[in-house]
Each structure stands twice: as structure tokens, then as C-alpha cells.
Amino acid sequence: MAKKKKEQAQVLAQKQLAPGIYDCLLKTTLAKEAGPGQFIALYPKDKSTLLPRPISICEADAEKGTLRIVYRIAGAGTKEFSELKEGDTIDILGVLGNGFPLDKVKEDQTAFLMGGGIGVPPILELSKRLKCRKRIVVGYRDADCFLREDFEKNGEVYIATEDGSVGTKGNVMDAIRENALKADVIYACGPMPMLRAIKRYAEEAGIDAYISLEERMACGVGACLGCVCKTTKKDRHSHVNNARICTDGPVFEAKEVEI
Numbered sequence: 001m002a003k004k005k006k007e008q009a010q011v012l013a014q015k016q017l018a019p020g021i022y023d024c025l026l027k028t029t030l031a032k033e034a035g036p037g038q039f040i041a042l043y044p045k046d047k048s049t050l051l052p053r054p055i056s057i058c059e060a061d062a063e064k065g066t067l068r069i070v071y072r073i074a075g076a077g078t079k080e081f082s083e084l085k086e087g088d089t090i091d092i093l094g095v096l097g098n099g100f101p102l103d104k105v106k107e108d109q110t111a112f113l114m115g116g117g118i119g120v121p122p123i124l125e126l127s128k129r130l131k132c133r134k135r136i137v138v139g140y141r142d143a144d145c146f147l148r149e150d151f152e153k154n155g156e157v158y159i160a161t162e163d164g165s166v167g168t169k170g171n172v173m174d175a176i177r178e179n180a181l182k183a184d185v186i187y188a189c190g191p192m193p194m195l196r197a198i199k200r201y202a203e204e205a206g207i208d209a210y211i212s213l214e215e216r217m218a219c220g221v222g223a224c225l226g227c228v229c230k231t232t233k234k235d236r237h238s239h240v241n242n243a244r245i246c247t248d249g250p251v252f253e254a255k256e257v258e259i
């Protein structure tokens with residue numbers, strides 16, 4: 001795996017996609033190494049918000065040297081990022097995390113690419129890299145289905161909304177059931193209740209699922225143990241059944257983690 005680098009990225013563009021959701025394009029050498037499911041950590045300039053904020057890679061263009069991130073304002077750090085304008089700079093660290101394994105599905109097979117809420121953005125780069133048949137199942141609160149047009153260029157898209165305003169009323173599992181969809185492998189990112197439902201579904205259907213645990217994080221580089229989860233495999237260093245989401249993940253095979 002490539003070495004992590006801290007560098008100054010330049011903001012090429014930023015726009016609001018939906019209420020509280022921002023779409024930012026960064027110029028950075030890290031674009032060359034970035035894959036789907038990996039993330040970068042962004043440093044707020046306000047030093048009272050000390051730790052860098054992890055944000056997933058939504059799109060990476062190695063040739064142009066650009067990374068696209070899409071994020072929701074959750075607190076002081078992301079609020080500060082939302083005020084960045086074209087030409088501004090921001091310190092970033094990356095590329096972090098393992099990313100989604102692309103070799104788990106053959107070209108003649110079908111994959112579910114499932115995203116919920118602010119777990120939707122990393123599914124976009126994944127949908128561009130996978131070569132198999134792709135059923136993209138994405139869940140939103142309401143009719144603000146950000147990134148929908150981008151997904152439609154990269155696979156069959158099924159939408160679920162909590163308020164029923166677009167697609168299936170309910171969550172991504174309801175959309176699968178309503179459309180009687182099947183797949184050979186699952187890739188998913190989203191809130192914990194969604195990932196638990198997907199883990200259960202994958203076990204019942206006897207298929208493999210790779211889930212990204214975008215848990216609360218602190219250092220982001222494996223030092224503080226603030227992001228540990230229980231696994232079936234033993235950690236190489238401590239010999240306990242723990243994994244650090246920031247360095248061993250954030251993507252895990254669903255049957256290997258207790259969630």
C-alpha cells in the first residue's frame with residue numbers, strides 16, 4: 001500500500017448539491033493512488049477543531065489529478081469546509097483505508113452497490129471501477145437524491161426514500177424486495193442499521209458482502225484505538241479479535257465483523 005502523505009490541496013470548485021450537502025473538487029497528487037472506499041482526512045484551519053475529518057473519495061481522476069468529495073455538514077469541521085471557495089487551499093492526509101476489493105466479482109456476475117444517506121458518495125467511484133453488471137441501490141431521506149444522475153451513467157439505479165417521495169418507500173432493503181432483485185456479491189456503505197440488515201440478508205442468501213464502516217474516528221491513522229470493532233480474525237499485533245476501522249478498514253467482509 002502507498003505511503004500516507006500530508007499535502008495542501010487546491011479547491012477547484014465547490015457547490016451545494018442539496019440542503020446541507022456539498023460537492024467539492026480538489027486538485028491533489030493523492031488522486032493517483034485513490035480507490036473506491038478509501039478516504040482522505042481534511043484539516044480544519046480553526047485550531048479549536050484539532051483532529052482531521054475523514055471524508056470518503058466520491059470520484060478520483062488520476063489523469064487530471066482531482067478528487068471529488070461529497071459531504072454533509074455535521075458540525076464545526078464540515079461547516080468550515082462548506083465555506084471553501086475556488087482557489088482556496090486545504091491540508092489533507094491520505095490516501096487512508098483499504099477500500100472496496102474489486103476482484104470479488106467476475107465480469108459475468110451481478111453486484112449490488114448499496115449506499116444509504118451520507119454513505120452514498122463512495123458508491124460512485126465503485127460503480128465506475130467495477131466491470132460486472134451493477135445494480136446500484138441508494139437510499140435517501142427525501143426527494144433530494146444527490147448524485148442520482150452520476151449513478152445513472154454507471155449502472156441500473158434503484159432508489160428508496162424514507163418519505164416515499166421517490167422510488168420505494170423505506171430503505172435499500174425494501175427497494176431490493178419490491179423490485180425482486182438478486183445479486184452475487186454486495187458492496188455497501190451507510191448507517192449501522194442498514195449495514196446490519198445487509199449482513200443478515202447476505203448470510204441468509206449465502207452471498208458475500210463487503211461493508212464500509214464509516215464509524216466515529218479520531219486520529220485516523222491507527223494510533224488512538226478510538227475506532228476499534230470486534231472481528232472474527234485476530235489482530236496481528238495485539239492478538240485479540242479487534243480491528244481498527246481507520247487502518248484495517250473501513251471496508252470489511254460482513255461475516256468477519258460484529259456490528
Ligand SMILES: Cc1cc2nc3c(=O)[nH]c(=O)nc-3n(C[C@H](O)[C@H](O)[C@H](O)COP(=O)(O)OP(=O)(O)OC[C@H]3O[C@@H](n4cnc5c(N)ncnc54)[C@H](O)[C@@H]3O)c2cc1C
Binds near residue numbers: 057075078215217
Ligand atoms: C471512513 C469515513 C468516511 C467518511 N466519509 C464521509 C463522506 O464521504 N461524507 C460525509 O458527509 N461524511 C463522511 N464521514 C463522516 C464525517 O467524517 C463526519 O461527519 C465529520 O468528521 C464530522 O466532523 P465535524 O467537525 O463537522 O463534526 P463534529 O461532530 O463537530 O466532529 C467532532 C469530532 O468527531 C468526529 N466525528 C464526528 N462525526 C463523525 C462520523 N460520523 N464519523 C467519523 N468521525 C466523526 C470528527 O472527525 C471530529 O473529530 C466519514 C467518516 C468516516 C470514518
Ligand code: FES
Binds near residue numbers: 219220222224247
Ligand atoms: S481513529 Fe485512531 S486508531 Fe482509528
